[in-house]
Amino acid sequence: MRSSPSHRLPSATLAAALAITFVCGSGSAAAQPAEQATAPSFDIRVPAQPLAAALNELSRQTGAQVLAAGDAVTGIDAPAVSGRLTLQQALDRLLAGSGLMAVRNGPLQVTIRRASGDAAGASLPTVTVEAGTASGADGTTEGTGSYTTRSTATSTRMDLSLRETPQSVTVIGRQQIEDQNLVTLDNVLRQTPGIVADRLDERVTFSSRGFALGTMIDGVPTLAFNTVAGEASMLSTAIYDRVEVIRGSAGLLNGVGSPGGVVNLVRKRPTSQFSGHLTAGAGSWNRYKAEADVGGPLNAAGTLRGRLVASRTAGDSFVDGKKTAEDVAYGILEADLSATTTLALGFEHQKTATDGANFGQSPLFYSDGTRSRLPRSFNSSAPWSYWNMYADKIFANLDQQLGGGWRLKLDASYLKSKRKRASGDLNTYYPVDGATGDATIDIRDNPANSRNTSFDAHLRGPFEAFGRTHEAVLGLSYSDYSYAIDTNLAAPTAFDTRPLNFYTLQSFPAVTVFPYKSYTLSGQVSEKAVYASTRLRLADPLSVIVGARATWYKDASLNRNQVAATLTQNPGAHESGVITPYAGIVYDLSREFSVYGSYTDIFIPNTVRDSGNNLLSPQRGKNYEIGLKGEHLGGKLNTGFAVFRTRESNVAVEDTSAGLLPDGSVPYRAVAGARSRGFELTASGELATGWQMLAGYTYHAKRDNDGALLNPTYPTRLLRVSTSYRLPGEWNRLTVGGSVSYQSGIYYDEYAGLGRASQGGLTLLGLMARYEFTPQLSASLNIENLGDKRYYSGLGGYNGYTYGPPRNVWLKLSYKL
Template structure:
C-alpha cells in the first residue's frame, strides 16, 4: 500500500493529553483577572417580550433578544423559574429581571462572551429578589451571540461566514442558513450528510459512500471555524461522513463565496463551527439503538481547568456501529475531540485542540447499481441490493490539529490567527460492478463485470488564516473593516494495485451472486497519482454606513493558485518514469465583492450583492486533463426580515449566475484511471432561480427551519443541464414544546420535497426518471427529569422507495427505507 510519508502518526488521545498538559501547565501562571470591573452599556435599549417560565428557557430567550453570547450549565437553572420581562430596557436591566431570586449572576469571559454562575457574596438571593445584579464584564469588542448550543433556537443572532464580520442574517447581503445545535439534536442529524439534506437549497447527490453537495447547481467550498480548507478535496476524506458530535453549528452560504474562499464556488460554502469549552462543569452522556442493529454511545464533558476559570477544556467521544438495509453492509464510527482554551490576558485567548474520526465500512460501495439490462429493460433490483462484494472495504482515518490565537485590542479591533494540520488516510479493497458498458442479461443476471482492485489514498492539508477586523471613523460615522490573508497547501496521492500484471482485474459474474468473487492479493501496482495544490490569498472588506439605514459592503481578494500532478505507471511490475503535468497556475486573480443592505424599517431590509467567480476545476476530461477554471459572476437581489427581536428570520432572494467552463458528465466515456467519471467543459452557462426561507421561533416553544428553492441551469443553447438535480425543493424541520402540564414533551418532524429528475444512461440510450417525491420524518422527546430525556426519531415514515443518487456513475443509489432511532440522554 502506498502512502505519503509526510508526518509522524500521533494517537488522538495522546495528542489531546499533550495539549491539555501543555496548556494547563501554562495556565496556572495565567492571570486570574477579575471578571466584574466593566459593566454592560446601559445606554443600549432593546424591547424584551419574555413570558414567565423555566429559567433555562428564559436565559436563552434573553440571549437571543439582547444579542449576547451567553452559555450556562443546565443544572444551574434546573427547577428554577424566571419572572416575565416586558418592555424597553437595557440588557443589564433585563438580565436583573431574568435572574431575580435565582442566586445566579452573569460573568464575562475573555472572548467577549458571557456565562452564568452561582452568585458570590449573596447570603440568600431568594429573599432578596431586588438586589442589584453583580457587574457584568464586557470586552472592548463584544461580539453578537453566535453560539447556538443551549439557545433552544433554530436560528442565530449573527454569523461571520460570508464577510468575517459578525453580522445578523438580515445584515448579510447573501442567502444564509445556519443549522444549529438544537436542530441537530431534535432532528437526529448525525452526519454532515444528514445536516445538508435538511438545509434549504442544498442537493445531496449520493454516488456511493461519497456524496456531492451542491447549491444552485454548483459545488460548495468548505471551511472549519471560518478557515478555508482543501482537505475535503481528497478521495481520502469524504465530507458527508463527518460526524456532528464535534460541531456547534453548520453555516451555509448560498451564492458565490469568493471573498473568503480563493476558489470561490458559485454555489457557496459550508462553514463547520466547533463546540467550545464552558466555564462551569457541564456535559452529557447518551446511548441509542436504531434499526438494522445499530447502536451509539457518546460523552461530552466541559469544565474549567483552574480555580480562576481562565483555562477551560472540553472532551467529546463517541462510538457507533451497526448494519445497514443494504445486503452484507455494516459501518462503525469512532470520534474523539479535545480542546483547551486559555485566557492569556483579559483580551487574549489561546485555543488548541485535536479532532479524530475513524469510519470503517464493510460491504462498501464504489460506483452504483445498474439501471438497465443489455436489452434496455429496467433492472428493478431489490432495495437491499449491494453493487459490491461482501469483502469490499472503505476505511477512513482523519486527524485535525488546530491552534487559534484571538486578541481584542482596546480600540475595539480584533486580531485572529488560525493554523491547522489535517491528515487523511483511506484503505480500500473493492470488488465493484463495472457499469461501462452495460451488458447484463435480463433473464439470468449473467454478463455482469466486477472490477477488483486495491485503491488506497492519503492526503495532508496545511492551512493558515490571519485577519484583523474592527471599527474606524470617517466623515463623522463609524464603519467596519476586515483585512486578512490565508494559505492552503494540499498534498495527496492515490494508487491502484491489481491481481494481474499490467491490467485491471475485471471478472465476469452473475450480479445476483457477487459473493462468488473472492478477495485476492494485489501484488502488482498499476499506477500512482501524486499531486500538490497551493492556494494563497489576501483579502479585504469594508462595511460602510453612509447613514443609519444603509450599509455598503465592498471587498476584494487576490488569489494565487498552483496545482501540479505527477503520474507513475508500472509495466511488468516495473515503475516507469514519472510524468509531471500542471493542472493549472493562476496568479493574482482579482475577485471583487459588493453588497448593499437598506433597512426599509425596523423589521425589513432590501439587499443586493455581486461577486466574481474564479474556481479551479478538479474535474477532468476524457483525456484525463483538468478542465480550465470556471469564471463568471453571481448577482443576487433579496428582502430579509428580522422579527420578534431576532427570534425569527425570513428571506426572499432571486439570483443569476453566468459562467464559462461549467462542467457536465461526458457521455459515452469510460471512467478515468482512478475510477472517477470524465466531464466536459461548457461555455456560456446560465443559472437562474429564487428561494425563500424562514428560521426561528414562530410562537413560544415552536421552532422551524424551512425553505423553498427553484433553480435551473441552461447551456448557451438553452438546453437544461444537471437533469439529475431537482429544480424545485422544499425543506421543513420543526419542533414544538407543549405548554403547561405537557411541557416535558416536545414533538416535531421534518419534510423534504423535490421535483422530478432524470438521467440518460450512457450505453443503452435509455432515460431513467424519478418523479417528484416527498419524505417525512417524525420526532418526539420526553424529559423524564431535568437531567434525563428520551427521544425517538423516525426517518422516511411512509417507507418510500427513492433514488438518493442518479447517474453519477451511470447508475443509481437507493435512499434509506423507514427506520428509527431511540436515544437516552443524561445531562450533568
C-alpha cells in the same frame, strides 16, 4: 439587532445592548414573602450558558417579562439551573455571583440591574435595543434552543445578523442537530434549504444553485476534501456547534469562490461553567451509539478551560452485507493568557470503517433495455469490500484584543487523512444480462492519503469617518494540500476486470492480495490570498459592504503508470494575483425589513480532468443576488426572499460519451457557457413560544448557452422544513416535531443508450419526539422516511443509481451532567 427609529446606536453599542422580553411576570428580589409563597412554580431546565441566552431559555419555559440592558449582561455566564422553582428562585440562581439583581417594575415586568445602585430608583438606559438571544455574541447556538442565530461572520468576517448580511445564509444549529438526529454532514445538508445531496456510493456531492459547495472550518478555507482521502459527507457532527451554509458565490473568504457557496463547520468550544452530557442510542439495523461530551473550567480562576467529546456509532444497514463503525474524539484547551489574549489548542480524530462498502452504483438497465428493478437491499459490491477513512487534525487559534474594538485572530491547522479501500464492484458501464446474470466485476485496491496545512490571520475592528462608525477587515490566508491515490491489482494487467454472474455477487471469492501496482495519481494544490472588506454606514438605514480577494493558485499533478512504465505530468493550473471583487448593499425599510443586493466575481480552477486525462481550464463568471430579509420578534425569527442569477464560462459537466479515466474516475468536459437563475424563500427561528422551525423553498435551473438543462439528475425545486414544538403547561416535558423534504423530478439517460431513468416529485417525511423525565434525563425518538418511500438518493453518477434508506427508527437517552 435594531434600535428604535428615534435613537439609533453605533455598532459597538448595538453589539452590547440587549432587551430580553418574557411574557408573564413574577416576583422581584424585593418581593414580599407572602407573594413568594403564592408564586407559581415551574419545572426549570436551563443549561449553563451566557446569561442572555439563559434568560431567553427561562422565558420559554415560564413566561415572564424581563428587561435587561446589554452593558449589564454582556460577558456574564450563568450556571445551570434545574428543578421545581418559582420564577424568582430561578432568577436568583441565574444571577448568583453576577453582581446583578431582579427588580419588579410591575405585575408583569422584572428589570435586571446592577446590585450596586438603588433598587427603587434605578432604571435602564432610555435607549434599548430589541435583540433575540438566539445565539451568543459570536453566533454560538448550543444551549439556546433556537433554530436560528443572532450573528454570522462566514460571508464577510464581520459579525453580522442574517438580516445585515447581503447574501443567502442558513445556520443549522445545535438544537436542530439534536432534535432531527443529524449525525453526519450528509444528514445536515439534506435538511438545509437549497442544497442538493447526490450520493455516488460512500461518497456524496453537495451543490447549491447547480454548483458545488466549498468547505471552511471555523471560518478558515480548507482544501482537505478535494479527493477521496478526505470525504466531507462522512464528517460527524458530534464536535460542531453549528453548520453555516452560504448559498451563492463566497469568493471573498473561501478560496477562489465557487458560485454554489460554502459550508462552514464551527467547532464546539469550552464552556465557562462545568457542563456536559452522556448519550446512548439504538436504531434500526442493529445500530447503536454512545457519546460523552464534558467541558468547563480547569482552574479556580476559570482562565483555563477544556472540553472533550468522544463517540462511537456502529451497526448494519439496509444494504446486504454492509456495516459501518465510526469513532470520534475531540479535545480542546482554551487559556486566557491575559485579560485581552486567549489561546486555544485542539485535536480531532475520526475513523469511519465500512464493510461491504460500495464503489460505484447499481445498474439501471439490463442489456436488453429492461429496467433492473432490484431490491433496495441489493449490494453492488462483494461483501469482502471495505472502505476505511482516517482523519487526524491538530489546530490552534489566538484571539488578541487590541483596544478600541479591534481584534487580531490567528488560525492554523494541520490535517492528515488516509483511506484504505479494496473491493470487487459490479461495473455498470459494462452490459448486465438480466436473464443469465452475465456481467463484469472490477477488482482493485485503492489506498489514498492526503495532507492539508491551513493558516489564516485577520484584523478587524471599527473606525470613524464622516461622523459615523464603520467596520473593516484585513486578512491573509494560506492553504497547501498534497495527495496520492494508488491503484493496486491482483492481476498483471491495466485493469482487473473479470466475468461475473451478478446474481451470485455476494458469494464471489474474496481477494486479499494485490501485488501489482497499476496506477498512481499524486499532486499538490497551494493557494495564497490576501483579502479586505469594509462595511460603510452611509446613512442610518443604509450600509454598503465592499471587498476583494487576491489569489495565487497552483495545481500540479502527475500520473505514474506502472504497467506501461510511464510517468506523465498532467497540465496544471497556475494563476497569480487573480482579483475576486465583492460588493453588497443593505437598506433598512423598517425596524423589521431590509432590502439588499450583492455582486461577486467567480474564478474557479477546475480539479477535474477530460477524457484525455487533462485538467480543464478554470471557470469564470459573475454572480448577482437581490432580496428582502426580515428580522422579527426581537431577532428570534429570520425570514428571507432572494432572486439570483449566475453566468459562468468553461463549466465542467460529466462526459458520458467517454470511458473511465485510468484511476476509475469519471471524465468531464467543458461547456462553453452556463447560466443559473432562480429564487428562494426561507424562514428560521421561533414562530411562537416553544415552536422552532427552519424552512425554505428554492427554484433554480442551470442551462447551457443553447438553453439545454444541465445536471438533470439534480432537482430544480426543493422544499425543506424542519420543526419542533415544546408543548405548554402540564405537557411541557414533551417536545414533538418532524421534517418534510420535497424535490422535483429528475432523470438520467443511460450511458449506452439503453433508456432514460426518471424519478418524479418526491416527498419524504420524518417525525421526532422527546420527553424529559427529569431536568437531566430525557429520551427521544426519530423516524426517518415515515412513508417508506422507495427513491434514488443518487442517480447517474456511475451510470447507475443508489437507493435512499427505507423507513427506520432511532431511540436515544441523554443525561445532562
